Amino acid sequence: MENKVVLVLVDGMRPDGACACGHPFANALKSLSTWSMTAKTVMPSVTLPCHMSLFHSVDPDRHGVTTNTYVPQVRPIEGLIDRLDKFEKKCAFFNTWEELRDLSRPDHLHTYACINQHKQEDTDTKITLAAIDYIKKEDPDFTFIYLGETDEVGGHSVGWMTDTYLACVNKAFACIERIYESLPQNYTLIVLADHGGHDRSHGTSMPEDMTIPVYMAGPAFEKDKEIDNVSIKDIAPTIAKLLHVTPAKEWEGNTLV
Numbered sequence: 386m387e388n389k390v391v392l393v394l395v396d397g398m399r400p401d402g403a404c405a406c407g408h409p410f411a412n413a414l415k416s417l418s419t420w421s422m423t424a425k426t427v428m429p430s431v432t433l434p435c436h437m438s439l440f441h442s443v444d445p446d447r448h449g450v451t452t453n454t455y456v457p458q459v460r461p462i463e464g465l466i467d468r469l470d471k472f473e474k475k476c477a478f479f480n481t482w483e484e485l486r487d488l489s490r491p492d493h494l495h496t497y498a499c500i501n502q503h504k505q506e507d508t509d510t511k512i513t514l515a516a517i518d519y520i521k522k523e524d525p526d527f528t529f530i531y532l533g534e535t536d537e538v539g540g541h542s543v544g545w546m547t548d549t550y551l552a553c554v555n556k557a558f559a560c561i562e563r564i565y566e567s568l569p570q571n572y573t574l575i576v577l578a579d580h581g582g583h584d585r586s587h588g589t590s591m592p593e594d595m596t597i598p599v600y601m602a603g604p605a606f607e608k609d610k611e612i613d614n615v616s617i618k619d620i621a622p623t624i625a626k627l628l629h630v631t632p633a634k635e636w637e638g639n640t641l642v
Contacts, residue, residue: 386571388604388627391520391528392620393564394439395557396432396482397536397587398578399545400598406551408558414565414576419606419641421599424615426580430587430594432536433484435579435617440464440488442621442636455487463633465621466493469527472630477523479516480531481508495525502533509534509553513560517567526628530564532557536582545582545593565602573603573627575620603627605642615641 400422403411414420427438427445433453434445441462445451449458466476466489475495478485481502491497498515502508509532516530535557539550565574577600583593599615602608605627618638625632626640 386569387526388629389524389526389569389572390603390624390627391516391530391564391568391572391574392624393530393532393561393574393576394436395535395554395561395576395578396531396533397540397545397580397582398554398557398598399581399593400596402535402546402551402554402581403558403598405546406554406558408555408562410558410562410565411554414558414561414600414602416609417565418600418602418608419610419612420601421612421615422596423613424577424597424599424617426578426595426597426617428590428595430580430589432482432579436485436488439579439617439620440466442618442633442638444618444637447635447637453484455484462635464489465624466490466527468621468625468633469493469628469630472628474526474628474630475523476527476529477516477519477525478529478531479512479519480529481512481533482531485531495523502537509556509560513563517564521567527624532560540582540587541585544585545587571604573601573605575602575624576600577617577620579617601641612641 470493477496535553539553543549578597
C-alpha cells in the first residue's frame with residue numbers, strides 16, 4: 386500500500402497546554418509517536434506567516450507574509466501542495482479559517498472545505514467529521530485538517546492556559562483521537578501547532594509563543610521517541626519524503642524521517 390499522510394494543526398496549542406489538557410489521548414499520542422515538546426515556529430509567531438512557513442519551508446522574511454493578510458510572493462516558492470500536485474498526489478484541505486485558502490492554488494487541491502469558526506459553533510468537531518468522511522471515501526494522499534477553536538475560543542477570547550483554553554485543547558485531542566482511530570495502517574498522522582501564546586495574544590519571540598509540540602505517528606516513525614532541534618520548516622520536507630516526492634529546491638527545512 387502507498388504511504389498516505391494526514392496533517393492536523395491545532396492553532397495556538399502550547400506544549401504545556403497539551404500536557405495539562407486532561408485528555409488521555411494527549412499522553413497516548415506520545416507513546417505512539419516520534420515527538421518533540423520543544424519544536425520551534427517562526428517569527429512573527431502569527432497564524433498565517435507560520436502556516437506559510439509550514440507549507441513553504443522558509444522563514445517569513447523569505448516568503449513575504451508577515452501578518453494575517455496574504456500578499457503574493459515577490460520571489461515565489463513552490464509550496465507543499467503545489468509540489469505534491471506536480472507528482473499527481475491527491476490533496477485535500479479542511480479548515481475553519483478562510484485565510485488559509487492562499488496556502489495553495491485552488492486547482493492543485495482535490496477538495497477544499499471551510500467551516501468559518503466566526504459564524505458557527507463547534508467547528509473543530511464539524512470539520513473533523515467532514516475530513517474523516519472524505520478520507521474514507523476518497524483515500525487521498527495528503528489531507529490537512531486545521532482546528533482553530535484553541536486559538537480563537539480559548540486563547541484570544543479568555544487567555545492561554547486558562548480553564549477555557551485547556552478545555553479547547555482537550556476537545557482538539559478528542560478530534561485527533563477520532564482521526565487517528567479512523568485511519569488505515571498505511572497512514573501517517575502528524576500533529577502540531579502553528580504557534581503558542583501568552584495572556585490573550587501571541588506574535589512575539591517569547592518561548593510561550595515560539596515553542597510548539599510535534600507528534601509523528603506512522604510506519605516510518607519509532608514509537609515513544611523524543612527528538613529535539615525540530616522546526617516548523619521541517620514538516621513539508623518530511624511529508625514530501627513520506628510520499629516519495631522530491632522537495633522543492635528552495636526549501637530550508639530538514640526531513641525528520
